Amino acid sequence: MPPRTKRPQFTQQDIDQQLQQINLLDSSSPSENLEQLAPIIKSVHESGRQDAFLRTLSGLIESKEAEIERICGDNYQDFVSSVSTLLTVRSYTANLRGRISEMDSSVSEVGNGLVKKKKALQQAKKTANNLDEAIDTLQACLRVLDLVNRVGDMVKNGRYYTALRSLDDIQSLPPSQLSQTPFFTHLLSSLPSLRAQIKTAVTESTKSWLLEIRESSGLVGSLGLEAVEQRSRRWRGRREKEGVGRSKGVGSAAEGAVNERIDFDPVNNDQITVDFKPLYQCILIHTAMGQLEEMQTTYQEDRKTQAALILAQRLSSSSQLTKTLPDLLNELLGFFIIEAHVMRTTASSSFRSHKDVEELFDSVIPRVCEAVERGIRDERDQDILQGCRALVGNWAQALEGYGYDTTQIHTLLFKLFERYVTIIQDKYKQAFEDIVMQDDLQPMMIDNDEEVARVLGICWLDAEELQELSQQDLPIAMPFSRFFPLCCVDFQTFIDKFYSFLEGGLDNRRDVDDLLRKSLEVFLEHSIARKSAERLSRLNQPSQVAQVIVNIERLFNGTRELEKQLASMRARSGGSSLRLNPVALQGLLNQAFDRLRSLIRSKLDDFFDLAEYNWIPAQPEKNPSMFLYELVNWLFTVVDSLGASEELRERLYDDAMDYIGNYFMGFLVGPNVKALNDLAIANLLVDVDFLEGEFGKRGRPGMELRFGVFRTLSSIILQNATQTYMQPTSRRPPQGPYANVQPKMLYELLNKLARGGAQSRVAAERERAERRRREAVQVSQLLG
Numbered sequence: 001m002p003p004r005t006k007r008p009q010f011t012q013q014d015i016d017q018q019l020q021q022i023n024l025l026d027s028s029s030p031s032e033n034l035e036q037l038a039p040i041i042k043s044v045h046e047s048g049r050q051d052a053f054l055r056t057l058s059g060l061i062e063s064k065e066a067e068i069e070r071i072c073g074d075n076y077q078d079f080v081s082s083v084s085t086l087l088t089v090r091s092y093t094a095n096l097r098g099r100i101s102e103m104d105s106s107v108s109e110v111g112n113g114l115v116k117k118k119k120a121l122q123q124a125k126k127t128a129n130n131l132d133e134a135i136d137t138l139q140a141c142l143r144v145l146d147l148v149n150r151v152g153d154m155v156k157n158g159r160y161y162t163a164l165r166s167l168d169d170i171q172s173l174p175p176s177q178l179s180q181t182p183f184f185t186h187l188l189s190s191l192p193s194l195r196a197q198i199k200t201a202v203t204e205s206t207k208s209w210l211l212e213i214r215e216s217s218g219l220v221g222s223l224g225l226e227a228v229e230q231r232s233r234r235w236r237g238r239r240e241k242e243g244v245g246r247s248k249g250v251g252s253a254a255e256g257a258v259n260e261r262i263d264f265d266p267v268n269n270d271q272i273t274v275d276f277k278p279l280y281q282c283i284l285i286h287t288a289m290g291q292l293e294e295m296q297t298t299y300q301e302d303r304k305t306q307a308a309l310i311l312a313q314r315l316s317s318s319s320q321l322t323k324t325l326p327d328l329l330n331e332l333l334g335f336f337i338i339e340a341h342v343m344r345t346t347a348s349s350s351f352r353s354h355k356d357v358e359e360l361f362d363s364v365i366p367r368v369c370e371a372v373e374r375g376i377r378d379e380r381d382q383d384i385l386q387g388c389r390a391l392v393g394n395w396a397q398a399l400e401g402y403g404y405d406t407t408q409i410h411t412l413l414f415k416l417f418e419r420y421v422t423i424i425q426d427k428y429k430q431a432f433e434d435i436v437m438q439d440d441l442q443p444m445m446i447d448n449d450e451e452v453a454r455v456l457g458i459c460w461l462d463a464e465e466l467q468e469l470s471q472q473d474l475p476i477a478m479p480f481s482r483f484f485p486l487c488c489v490d491f492q493t494f495i496d497k498f499y500s501f502l503e504g505g506l507d508n509r510r511d512v513d514d515l516l517r518k519s520l521e522v523f524l525e526h527s528i529a530r531k532s533a534e535r536l537s538r539l540n541q542p543s544q545v546a547q548v549i550v551n552i553e554r555l556f557n558g559t560r561e562l563e564k565q566l567a568s569m570r571a572r573s574g575g576s577s578l579r580l581n582p583v584a585l586q587g588l589l590n591q592a593f594d595r596l597r598s599l600i601r602s603k604l605d606d607f608f609d610l611a612e613y614n615w616i617p618a619q620p621e622k623n624p625s626m627f628l629y630e631l632v633n634w635l636f637t638v639v640d641s642l643g644a645s646e647e648l649r650e651r652l653y654d655d656a657m658d659y660i661g662n663y664f665m666g667f668l669v670g671p672n673v674k675a676l677n678d679l680a681i682a683n684l685l686v687d688v689d690f691l692e693g694e695f696g697k698r699g700r701p702g703m704e705l706r707f708g709v710f711r712t713l714s715s716i717i718l719q720n721a722t723q724t725y726m727q728p729t730s731r732r733p734p735q736g737p738y739a740n741v742q743p744k745m746l747y748e749l750l751n752k753l754a755r756g757g758a759q760s761r762v763a764a765e766r767e768r769a770e771r772r773r774r775e776a777v778q779v780s781q782l783l784g
Contacts, residue, residue: 214309220267220333358404420501424497442547458485484551543638549648559580608631658706674752677757691703713741726782
C-alpha cells in the first residue's frame, strides 16, 4: 500500500495573512473578485479551522466597516457610495457565508466518504501486496523446489556437472525475502548431502566404467597388436623388395621414412569404442568440488588392483604360460593403451601424470618379464620360442608407440633369443659333428655343370679359386671333400635362423653380435675341431689325414669369406663388423700336420727297420742300400699324391728330409748303434749321396743341408783330423771348418769306433781303436 500523503497544516496567522491580502472589489474589474476566497476556503477546510475562519472573517468585516466609517467620516461623499458598496458586500458576505456553510457541509460529507474509501482502498492494497508477496515467495519456493527436484533427475540421467552447477546456482541466489525463511535455511543445509549424492553417483559411474574397460582391455590390446603386425608385414614386404636393413623394425626411422603410416586407434574403431565420458565427468565433478587429488589416489589404486588381477589370473600357472601369454599381453597392452589415452586427454587437468603411469608400468613389466623368462627356461621347441619372440616383440613395439620405456622388455627379448640360440646351437652342433664323423675323406667328384654351380655357389671360396675351379673340365675332382660344402650350408642356415629370430630388431646389437660370434666359434671349436681331432687320432692313411688338412684349410680361409658376407649383411642393418677367431681350426691344422708327419715318419721307421747295415764291414759298398730305393719311391708317391697344397707338401718333404738326416746322424751318435768302423761310415756316405741325388732329381733340393753335420763329422774320422778339431780355431764359427760339430758328437763317435776296432782281429785295427779311445779322452776335455 502506498504511504498516506501528509495533510498540510495552516496556522491562524497564515489564514489571517491570506485574508488581509484579499481584494474583493477590484477597481479594474467590473465584477466581484470572489475567486480569491476559494483557496482560502479550501485551506480552511483542509486545516479544520472553519469556526476560526468565520470569526476571523467577521472580525475582518467589522474592521473593514470601522475603517469604512472612518473613511466615510473623512470622505463623506465617498462614504455613501462606499456604504452602498459595503451593503452590497455584506449581502455578498452573507451569501458567501451561507455558501461557505453549504460548501463546508458538502466538503465534510465528501471528505468523510473519501476518507472511508481511502481507508478501504489502503486496506485492500495492503492485502493485495501481502498476497503478491506470498505468491512471489511461493513461486520462488516452487522454483527452488523444482530446481532441487531436477537435480535428482539430472543425477539419475548422468548429468552430474549440470546438477552440481544447479546446486551452486541455488546457493548463489541473490538476497530476497526467501533468503530469510526457515525453508531456505533448511534447503541450504541439505545442499552438502546433495553434493555427496552427486559425488557418490559419479564415483559409482566411474567404478562401472573401470569394470567395463577391464573387460574390454583384451580386445583393445588385441587390436593394437594386430595393427603392429600389419605394419610389420607391410614393412617386411617393403624391406625384402627394396633391400632395407633387416634389423630395422616397425617404428624405426627407416620404417617411418619409406612406409606409409596408417593411423589406427585401438580405443575407437569399427570393432570397439571405449567411452571415456564417465571418467571425464568424474574428473570434472571432483575438480569442481576441489577433491581431484582424492580421485587421483583412488583411480591409481583401482588401476593397480586391476593390473594385479590381470597378472594373478594369467600368471597362475607358469607351465601354461605359453598358452596364456597372448591373452596376458593383449590385456596388458590394452590396459596401458587406455592409460596413455587417459594421460594424454587429461593433460590440461593434470589428472593423470606421466610419473603415475610410469610407476604403474614399472610395477607390472618386471613381473611379466620374470614370468616369461621362467616359463621358457626349459623350453626346447624353437617354434614356440619364435612365437613368443614375435608376440613379445610386437608387444614392445606397440608400447613404444605410446611412449613407454621398453628396456626391460628388450632384455627379455634377448633372453628369449639366447634360449632360442641355445636350442638351435645344440641342434647344429650335432649336425656338424655328424658331418665330421660321416665324411668319406675323399675329394668330391662332380660330373655336371649344375652340380658345379651349386657347390661353388654355397662354398666360401675366394674369387680366384672359384674361377679356377669353375673353368676345369668335367668331371672335376674338388680339392675338398663333402665336408666343406656341407659345413658352409649349415653355417649359412644357422645364420639365417639366427637372424630370423631378430625380425623386428633388438636394441642390444653389441650383445647380439657377440652371441653370434660365440655360436660360430662354438661350432668351429667344439663340433668341428674337437670331433675332427678325435677322428684324426684314429686315421692311419696319410691321404685321409691330408684330406682333413685340405678341408680344414678351406674352412679356415672360408671364415674370412664368411666375415665379409656378415659385414655386408650388417652394413645394411646398421651393425658393426664381426671378427671370428678360428684359433681352434689353426690348432687342428697343426694337429693334423703332426698326425700326417707322424704317419710318414712311422713308415720311414718301417723302412729303416728293414735296413740290414753291417756296422763293422770288411770292405766298402759301392751301391746304396736297397731299402732307400723303396723309401724314396714311397715317399714321393704318397706325398705327391696327396690332394694338398704345395706348401703342405713342401713342409712334408722338409720334415721327411729332416727326419732322414736325423736318422743317419743317429747311426753315428745315437744309442742304437753301439760300435762301428770307418768302412761303415763310408758306406753311409754312399747312401747319403744317393738320397741327396734322388731328392735333387725329383725337384726337392736341400737334402744336402740335412747331411752337412753328418759329412763334417764323417770327414773328421775318415781324414784323421781329430787333432785339427781340437784346435780352437777349427771349432770357432763361422770360419772354422768344424764349427757345426759339437764335441759330444765327436766324443760319441770316437767311442763307437774304439769299440768297433777293439772287436777286430787285425792288429792295425785294434791299434787304431786304441788311438780313437785316446782321442775320445782328449775330446771329453772339451765337454766341461
